[in-house]
Amino acid sequence: MNLKELYQEIILDHGKNPRNLRKSENFNKDAKGHNPLCGDNVHIFLKLDENKKIEDISFEGSGCAISMASASIMTELLSGKNENQTKEIVSDFLEMIKKKDILESKNLNENEKTKLMCLSGVKKYPMRVKCATLAWHTLTSAVNNDQVDLNVEKL
Amino acid sequence: MNIDNIKKEFPIFDNKVQNNDLVYLDSANSSQKPQKVINRIYDFYTKEFSNVGRSVHYLAVAATNFYENTRTSVQKYINAEFADEIVFTKGATEAINLVANTFGQKFLKEGDEVLLTELEHHSNYVPWHFLRKAKNIKINFAEINDEGQITIESIEKKITKKTKIIALTHLSNVTGEILPIKEIISLAHSKGIPVLIDGCQGAPHLKLDMQDIDCDFYAISCHKMYGPTGLGVLYAKRKWLEELPPYQGGGGMINEVNKEGITYGELPNKYEAGTMATAQVIAFNESIKFMEKIGIKNIEKHENEIIKYGEEILRKNNSVKLIGNPKNRGGVLSFNIDGIHPHDIATVLDEDGVAIRAGHHCCQILHKKLNLTASARASVGIYNTKEDFDKLNESINKCKKVFDI
Numbered sequence: 286m287n288l289k290e291l292y293q294e295i296i297l298d299h300g301k302n303p304r305n306l307r308k309s310e311n312f313n314k315d316a317k318g319h320n321p322l323c324g325d326n327v328h329i330f331l332k333l334d335e336n337k338k339i340e341d342i343s344f345e346g347s348g349c350a351i352s353m354a355s356a357s358i359m360t361e362l363l364s365g366k367n368e369n370q371t372k373e374i375v376s377d378f379l380e381m382i383k384k385k386d387i388l389e390s391k392n393l394n395e396n397e398k399t400k401l402m403c404l405s406g407v408k409k410y411p412m413r414v415k416c417a418t419l420a421w422h423t424l425t426s427a428v429n430n431d432q433v434d435l436n437v438e439k440l
Numbered sequence: 441m442n443i444d445n446i447k448k449e450f451p452i453f454d455n456k457v458q459n460n461d462l463v464y465l466d467s468a469n470s471s472q473k474p475q476k477v478i479n480r481i482y483d484f485y486t487k488e489f490s491n492v493g494r495s496v497h498y499l500a501v502a503a504t505n506f507y508e509n510t511r512t513s514v515q516k517y518i519n520a521e522f523a524d525e526i527v528f529t530k531g532a533t534e535a536i537n538l539v540a541n542t543f544g545q546k547f548l549k550e551g552d553e554v555l556l557t558e559l560e561h562h563s564n565y566v567p568w569h570f571l572r573k574a575k576n577i578k579i580n581f582a583e584i585n586d587e588g589q590i591t592i593e594s595i596e597k598k599i600t601k602k603t604k605i606i607a608l609t610h611l612s613n614v615t616g617e618i619l620p621i622k623e624i625i626s627l628a629h630s631k632g633i634p635v636l637i638d639g640c641q642g643a644p645h646l647k648l649d650m651q652d653i654d655c656d657f658y659a660i661s662c663h664k665m666y667g668p669t670g671l672g673v674l675y676a677k678r679k680w681l682e683e684l685p686p687y688q689g690g691g692g693m694i695n696e697v698n699k700e701g702i703t704y705g706e707l708p709n710k711y712e713a714g715t716m717a718t719a720q721v722i723a724f725n726e727s728i729k730f731m732e733k734i735g736i737k738n739i740e741k742h743e744n745e746i747i748k749y750g751e752e753i754l755r756k757n758n759s760v761k762l763i764g765n766p767k768n769r770g771g772v773l774s775f776n777i778d779g780i781h782p783h784d785i786a787t788v789l790d791e792d793g794v795a796i797r798a799g800h801h802c803c804q805i806l807h808k809k810l811n812l813t814a815s816a817r818a819s820v821g822i823y824n825t826k827e828d829f830d831k832l833n834e835s836i837n838k839c840k841k842v843f844d845i
Binding site for chain 2: 288291292297300301322323324325326347348349350351353410413416
């Protein structure tokens with residue numbers, strides 16, 4: 286197994302300098318998630334406009350390179366997407382990270398897909414899959430207004 | 441002591457792990473098993489199996505004898521006064537739950553206090569937390585000093601007239617500190633307070649003498665002592681076991697059962713309800729023999745040398761920050777590297793066959809106090825060598841390269 290597959294440049298970059306690591310002003314949806322096994326935690330903030338389009342998305346939290354990079358890339362890709370597009374991208378990503386070889390989403394362009402595929406190396410490290418999915422599950426919980434502190438271990 | 445010969449007794453090291461020689465630095469989590477312990481489980485199930493303490497046939501009598509032999513071995517190993525002060529449990533966790541539950545039932549009432557330390561593993565906090573809810577008691581924590589140490593003074597400061605029991609670790613599974621338990625116990629006893637020692641990390645590495653340290657309760661995890669999983673030992677002074685109520689009800693723990701009422705069995709049966717982890721208990725005797733053959737003094741000496749060497753190496757590595765600065769260190773070194781999360785460290789190290797633990801090590805109270813979410817931990821057993829720490833250091837340097845530190 287090659288470490289470079291897991292820790293690709295783009296992951297190291299986003300892990301070290303996460304984008305949108307802040308709290309959105311006037312956010313109207315948010316959710317917290319954590320992984321009790323390792324202590325990683327994330328708080329996602331969403332500002333949706335009247336058409337439920339993501340006007341701003343940001344996060345706070347701490348965790349390993351994989352979880353921070355995954356949250357960072359997620360916020361970049363989902364900015365400007367509407368609720369349905371968001372849900373479709375999240376489910377495509379979650380399937381890819383667990384089993385599929387490719388992303389099939391109609392709502393991501395090729396560049397965006399390439400960027401997201403950088404996380405696909407995680408598949409070979411079963412103990413680390415939850416690091417990559419924490420932010421995405423938490424986002425779903427924010428969109429659905431679940432109002433719970435999501436425990437990624439229970440998924 | 442020839443370490444190569446000792447390592448050869450552990451078959452796990454005969455095989456490659458992901459094409460690497462295994463560098464196992466996770467013994468504080470669980471130790472590897474000698475062939476003799478593994479064989480004993482196999483032999484018992486293959487040739488000698490029967491339930492213990494019930495039937496009168498040949499196999500049952502033999503199994504009962506094997507089972508009770510382990511109890512006597514443990515008694516001698518930890519120098520308990522009586523064999524019936526040794527209670528088998530499903531783990532150290534259950535041993536602590538047993539004490540918290542029964543002691544709480546009998547002796548704790550609203551407003552009473554239990555004193556723990558900030559170093560405690562969750563298994564020596566959560567069972568007491570249950571009582572906080574059920575009995576409305578208060579839990580106090582003796583605080584660590586700037587070096588991460590628990591001193592006599594830090595304990596003394598938190599003892600009040602309402603303190604009914606003190607429960608603390610023998611050896612921190614994060615900082616590696618060996619606590620001055622004998623002095624703490626003597627202080628507590630001078631105020632009439634009993635003491636429970638969480639010996640999960642102490643028992644595999646330190647000489648144990650229950651009559652000398654004079655603790656009231658001592659919890660042991662057998663799988664950290666080169667023994668099987670699913671097994672723990674609770675040492676308790678006889679007077680406590682006699683006075684406390686039973687923990688679980690079932691077969692084997694009773695004296696006489698009537699529709700109107702029940703009387704309970706003699707010690708230690710009173711605390712061993714149901715069919716116990718028989719094969720594990722019997723095999724654990726081999727673990728004790730293994731440790732006795734090497735000699736606990738030799739184990740301590742060897743592990744001290746290795747861990748001192750490891751500490752020196754890691755202190756020389758600029759990016760590595762050790763957690764805590766214990767006066768007396770047992771075989772545990774926890775650390776962080778600025779800019780690399782412990783999980784990423786562990787994944788990169790694993791690629792080289794170096795097995796460490798990353799996370800909060802079930803010590804969130806301590807990590808929160810130190811403003812950490814997680815740490816990386818290297819811990820040793822009798823099979824570790826200085827070369828293992830050389831390999832750890834090499835791997836850490838590789839990790840720094842990957843993350844451009």
